Every structure is written in C-alpha cells, then in structure tokens.
Amino acid sequence: MSGSNSMPSGASFLWESAAGRTINAPELFTEDQREIARAARKFAATEIFPRIAQIESKKSGLVPELLRKAGELGLLMVDIPPEYGGLGLDKTTSMLIAEEFSVVGSFAVSLGAHTGIGTMPILYFGTPEQKAKYLPDLATGQKFAAYALTEASSGSDALAAKTRADLSTDGTHYLLNGTKQFITNAGFADVFTVFAQIGGKKFSALIVDRTSPGLTVGPEEHKLGIRGSSTCALSFEDVKVPAGNLLGEVGKGHRIAFNILNVGRIKLGVGTIGAAKCALEVSAKYAKERHQFGKPIGAFGLVASKLAEMAIGIFVGESMGYRTTGLIDQRFAASTDEDAHVAAIEEFAVEASIIKVYGSEVLDYCADECVQIHGGYGFIEEYQPERLLRDSRINRIFEGTNEINRLIVPATILKRAMKGQAPLIERAAFIRASLAKGQAPAAGEGEFGVATQVVEFCKWIATYVLAVAAETYHVNIADEQEILGELSDIISHVFALDTAVARVRQIVEGTGGKNEMNKAVARDLLAAFAPPAYSFCVHTARHILMDVCEPESLQSHLDAIGKMRIDWPSKVIAAKRRIARAVLEADGYPIQRET
Numbered sequence: 001m002s003g004s005n006s007m008p009s010g011a012s013f014l015w016e017s018a019a020g021r022t023i024n025a026p027e028l029f030t031e032d033q034r035e036i037a038r039a040a041r042k043f044a045a046t047e048i049f050p051r052i053a054q055i056e057s058k059k060s061g062l063v064p065e066l067l068r069k070a071g072e073l074g075l076l077m078v079d080i081p082p083e084y085g086g087l088g089l090d091k092t093t094s095m096l097i098a099e100e101f102s103v104v105g106s107f108a109v110s111l112g113a114h115t116g117i118g119t120m121p122i123l124y125f126g127t128p129e130q131k132a133k134y135l136p137d138l139a140t141g142q143k144f145a146a147y148a149l150t151e152a153s154s155g156s157d158a159l160a161a162k163t164r165a166d167l168s169t170d171g172t173h174y175l176l177n178g179t180k181q182f183i184t185n186a187g188f189a190d191v192f193t194v195f196a197q198i199g200g201k202k203f204s205a206l207i208v209d210r211t212s213p214g215l216t217v218g219p220e221e222h223k224l225g226i227r228g229s230s231t232c233a234l235s236f237e238d239v240k241v242p243a244g245n246l247l248g249e250v251g252k253g254h255r256i257a258f259n260i261l262n263v264g265r266i267k268l269g270v271g272t273i274g275a276a277k278c279a280l281e282v283s284a285k286y287a288k289e290r291h292q293f294g295k296p297i298g299a300f301g302l303v304a305s306k307l308a309e310m311a312i313g314i315f316v317g318e319s320m321g322y323r324t325t326g327l328i329d330q331r332f333a334a335s336t337d338e339d340a341h342v343a344a345i346e347e348f349a350v351e352a353s354i355i356k357v358y359g360s361e362v363l364d365y366c367a368d369e370c371v372q373i374h375g376g377y378g379f380i381e382e383y384q385p386e387r388l389l390r391d392s393r394i395n396r397i398f399e400g401t402n403e404i405n406r407l408i409v410p411a412t413i414l415k416r417a418m419k420g421q422a423p424l425i426e427r428a429a430f431i432r433a434s435l436a437k438g439q440a441p442a443a444g445e446g447e448f449g450v451a452t453q454v455v456e457f458c459k460w461i462a463t464y465v466l467a468v469a470a471e472t473y474h475v476n477i478a479d480e481q482e483i484l485g486e487l488s489d490i491i492s493h494v495f496a497l498d499t500a501v502a503r504v505r506q507i508v509e510g511t512g513g514k515n516e517m518n519k520a521v522a523r524d525l526l527a528a529f530a531p532p533a534y535s536f537c538v539h540t541a542r543h544i545l546m547d548v549c550e551p552e553s554l555q556s557h558l559d560a561i562g563k564m565r566i567d568w569p570s571k572v573i574a575a576k577r578r579i580a581r582a583v584l585e586a587d588g589y590p591i592q593r594e595t
C-alpha cells in the first residue's frame with residue numbers, strides 16, 4: 001500500500017473487494033493504442049512471417065535489418081519520451097507491440113531485449129547526459145541495446161556476479177574485467193548495460209560501448225528454440241569505461257537489475273499470451289481440416305476440451321497482463337518523474353511475477369497441445385507447431401526462472417506486510433475473527449453474485465494460509481520453498497479469478513461493437529475457469545495446512561477453511577464445449593477486439 005491513497009497499489013487484489021471495479025482490458029483500448037497494434041501486426045505479417053526460415057537459419061544481418069525497419073516505423077520508440085526522440089506512449093501500447101510480434105519468438109525476443117531490458121536501464125536510471133547520448137539512436141534503431149547480468153556461475157543468484165570494475169586512481173574511468181553469459185542481441189548490439197561489482201563488492205551497472213577495446217563477443221550459442229535470436233557470451237579484459245558511464249548509484253545496481261526485470265516480466269507475460277493465441281489459431285484451423293473416423297477432429301470431446309482450455313488460459317493471462325499495464329499507466333500518468341516511474345514498476349512486482357509465470361505456462365500448454373492436436377505432423381519440422389513448442393520453452397527460464405518468480409510472490413507480500421506496506425496482518429486478524437463468529441463473505445446479488453463471493457473466499461483463504469505459514473515459520477519461511485510455491489499458486493489464482501470476474505462483468509455490462517459478440521463466450525470462459533480455480537485454492541490451502549500445522553491446531557484451521565467451501569453447481573464441460581465451438585468458428589481465440 002505504498003504510494004498515495006488515490007493511486008492503485010500493488011498486490012491489492014488480495015485485500016480489496018472485487019465488486020464494481022473497472023480494469024484496463026482490450027475492450028477499452030483507445031484508437032491510438034489500436035493503431036500502433038495494427039502497424040505492428042502488419043509489420044509482423046509482411047516483414048517477419050515471410051522470413052521465418054531465414055531468421056531461424058541465423059541469416060547474417062537479417063534480424064538487425066528487420067529491427068531497423070521496425071525502428072523506421074516508430075515501433076522501437078514507444079517507451080522513450082519525445083525529448084529523447086521517442087513517442088512517450090503508455091505501457092499498454094508497449095505491451096501490445098510485444099503481443100503482436102510474439103508470433104515469431106526469435107524476432108520478438110530480439111525486439112523485446114532491445115526495447116525492454118536493453119534500453120530501459122538508460123531510460124529509467126540514466127542521467128540527462130546519458131539519455132541524450134544513447135536514447136535517440138536506440139529509439140530509431142540506429143543502435144541496438146543489450147542487458148548483461150548473467151554469468152557462468154551466477155544466474156538466478158545474479159547479485160553474486162564476479163565481473164568487477166575498479167575506479168582508476170585519477171577517477172576518470174573504471175577498468176572492467178569478467179565474463180557474461182547468454183546475452184541476447186550480443187551479436188549485434190552497440191550498447192550494453194553491464195552489471196559488475198565496483199571495487200569487487202558494490203553491485204552496480206555501467207553503460208559499455210561495443211567498440212570499447214578489450215570487449216570480446218563470443219560465438220553464437222546453438223539453442224533449442226528462438227534459434228534466430230542472437231545469444232552470446234561477452235568478455236571484458238581491462239575494458240576502460242568512462243566514469244560518466246556509471247548508471248545510477250554505486251552499490252545500487254540491484255534496483256536497476258530487478259526493476260528492469262519487472263517490466264520485462266510483464267512484457268514476457270503478454271508476449272507469451274500473443275504466441276499462445278497463435279498456437280490456438282493453428283490448432284483450431286487444423287482441428288477443422290483434419291478428419292478421422294469420418295469427422296473433423298475438433299468434433300471430438302478430448303480435442304475440443306484442449307481448444308477450450310487454451311482459450312481460457314489466454315483469456316485469463318491477457319486480462320491479468322493488461323489490467324496491470326493499466327495500473328502502471330495510471331501511476332505513470334500522474335508524474336513525469338523517472339523515480340516515480342521506477343516506484344510504479346516496483347509497486348507491481350507481485351503482479352509482474354504472476355503474469356510471467358502464468359503466461360509462460362499457458363504458452364507451454366498451448367504449444368504442447370498444438371503439437372498433440374497435429375498428431376505426428378506436429379512433430380515434423382516443416383509444420384509450425386514444432387517451432388512454437390521449441391520457442392516456447394525458454395520463457396520459463398529467462399527474466400527470472402519460474403521457480404524464482406514463484407518465490408517472489410509470497411516473499412514480496414510478506415516483506416511489505418512486515419514493513420507496514422501491506423495490510424496482511426490486519427486482514428488476517430479480521431478474517432480469523434469473522435470466521436470464529438461464523439461470518440464469511442455472502443453471495444452478492446445478480447449474475448455475478450456467486451462468482452464474486454467465491455473470489456472473496458479465495459482472498460480470505462489466501463490471506464489465512466499465508467498468515468498461518470508466516471506465524472509457523474517466522475523468518476525461516478524462506479527455507480520452506482515447497483510451501484511458498486503453493487502459496488504463490490493460490491495467490492496467482494486469486495489474481496486470475498479477481499481479474500476474470502471483473503473483465504467478464506465489464507464485457508457483459510458493456511454495449512456496442514465487439515462487446516455484443518463477446519458476451520456469450522465471456523460468460524462461458526468464466527463458467528469454465530472459475531469453479532476449478534476456486535477448488536484449486538480450497539484444496540491447496542487444506543494441503544498446506546496439513547503440512548504446516550501441528551495435529552492439535554490442524555482441525556480448527558481446516559474448519560475455518562471449511563466455512564468457505566460451497567458446492568458451486570456449474571456445468572464446466574458444457575461451457576467448454578461451447579467455448580471450443582466458438583474457437584472453431586473464429587479460427588482461434590474467440591474474444592474479438594476492435595481492430
């Protein structure tokens with residue numbers, strides 16, 4: 001709950017009521033946002049898609065050439081303010097571009113690394129001089145950027161980097177020594193943000209030019225997926241970096257590294273949902289074309305069910321992603337100050353991790369089932385599903401592995417609660433007292449009455465078990481990763497449920513345009529998603545309590561959760577069949593946007 005009262009706060013989905021809230025969603029995109037999305041879609045269709053084979057074969061110079069063309073159309077400058085040659089548009093627009101390019105993983109990763117983790121350290125942490133020197137060329141694609149954090153012996157444990165920078169005795173430059181591993185765009189980037197220990201112990205960031213003597217770029221890695229993207233090691237041997245290239249403050253590199261990753265995580269989450277839409281489209285078309293036993297395979301329940309599951313995951317992931325970009329945009333709009341922007345990004349760290357994990361796992365599901373729906377053809381290189389599956393896999397590894405991101409979710413909430421920045425302790429006390437008096441959230445009025453009640457139940461359940469785990473393990477909770485992982489999944493389900501109910505309500509209550517077409521499908525998406533998600537929260541909470549509590553207290557905790565158990569009579573299979581029919585009719589994701 002940091003920040004002013006009128007500003008949205010991070011993770012507040014856990015304690016604020018779901019009722020009557022408007023969230024940012026594709027139905028509310030402005031004409032300006034849609035125009036940029038159209039330009040990106042056209043560019044992907046005309047420039048990127050026809051060159052997939054050449055991109056994948058690492059045709060020399062092709063990716064930078066395409067990036068430069070994207071730059072000419074203004075697609076690299078969305079986040080950069082006008083005074084540095086950019087468009088200064090909102091994060092929602094920036095994410096829309098990521099979504100449109102996600103159909104070709106290699107290109108999407110190259111573009112995302114340049115505009116995101118490559119450019120953003122300078123954008124958010126650079127001095128006016130550094131911004132003026134680098135941003136205009138990065139905005140237009142005259143130069144490209146990369147982000148060098150990982151080392152051979154420090155990946156997830158990024159702060160343990162060994163690369164070091166020592167200030168010269170005359171204070172004019174740093175001498176940089178060390179190696180970095182797996183750096184995206186390293187093959188052609190002109191500018192690197194390099195994280196190093198200044199004086200061997202103060203983790204900091206430096207801007208390093210490619211032309212610096214002593215900087216060597218290693219050979220291209222040969223990868224399972226995103227084969228057309230550039231991934232190389234970097235080595236620094238007594239590289240002289242001007243003292244003026246220090247980014248931010250000495251010893252504060254972690255603020256840069258982690259906040260930049262937060263934006264990257266949201267971008268990755270939205271991008272993976274875009275790729276999942278592509279997998280659904282390819283699957284839907286094939287499920288209509290391919291006949292077995294005298295029928296199109298899409299008519300079989302077990303195939304239809306996969307199409308429906310894909311659409312549900314996409315809907316939920318898309319909704320969480322754009323809800324969060326809307327919240328960040330709201331905070332960005334309130335101030336032009338970069339510190340306020342960094343604070344806004346930091347505020348939504350929990351959502352960023354959830355969106356990253358959810359999107360990458362939805363894409364893995366969609367890409368894998370796309371292969372399955374294609375049967376043997378799915379396994380053959382010349383068909384698209386094979387590439388989609390290979391390209392998908394990296395997303396659970398970079399921008400913080402999904403294990404690390406799962407740990408971040410409850411750890412951040414607990415840390416904020418300890419600092420009085422999140423009302424977890426008060427909420428847990430209120431929930432316990434209410435349940436002891438037999439009071440639990442009641443069903444509301446109208447079409448979404450039960451759904452809203454169930455979302456409230458899940459919020460109470462999440463808060464309840466989080467508090468029990470925190471009280472049981474105290475500071476040692478960090479050693480209970482299995483419990484933290486399950487807590488993270490419950491909290492993610494709360495965010496997903498809260499968001500899905502809010503968006504479906506908006507669609508149903510909205511009028512005109514594509515809203516009218518989307519109403520029936522949106523209702524079915526909620527009907528198919530919410531009951532299993534609610535059951536997941538209840539069952540996972542019970543299992544956590546069984547693992548965490550001593551026998552003498554267990555029953556009372558299970559009874560408390562029991563007060564939030566209802567039978568929710570729902571026809572999930574029927575809803576999924578209707579969703580699958582809508583997917584087949586739409587040749588893909590059935591929720592339509594104004595284009």
Ligand SMILES: Cc1cc2nc3c(=O)[nH]c(=O)nc-3n(C[C@H](O)[C@H](O)[C@H](O)COP(=O)(O)OP(=O)(O)OC[C@H]3O[C@@H](n4cnc5c(N)ncnc54)[C@H](O)[C@@H]3O)c2cc1C
Nearest residue numbers: 147148149150154155156182183184231397398399401403
């Ligand atoms: C194609 C590609 C592009 C990349 N691009 C970039 C880039 O542009 N810039 C950059 O800096 N890096 C980049 N990376 C590096 C990437 O971010 C790291 O690979 C990633 O952070 C994981 O680090 P690691 O590979 O050292 O794995 P490790 O950290 O060794 O992890 C190995 C396994 O152990 C698990 N693990 C580790 N620590 C914990 C823990 N505390 N608790 C539970 N589980 C844990 C991990 O989740 C993982 O499953 C890229 C990597 C690839 C493959």
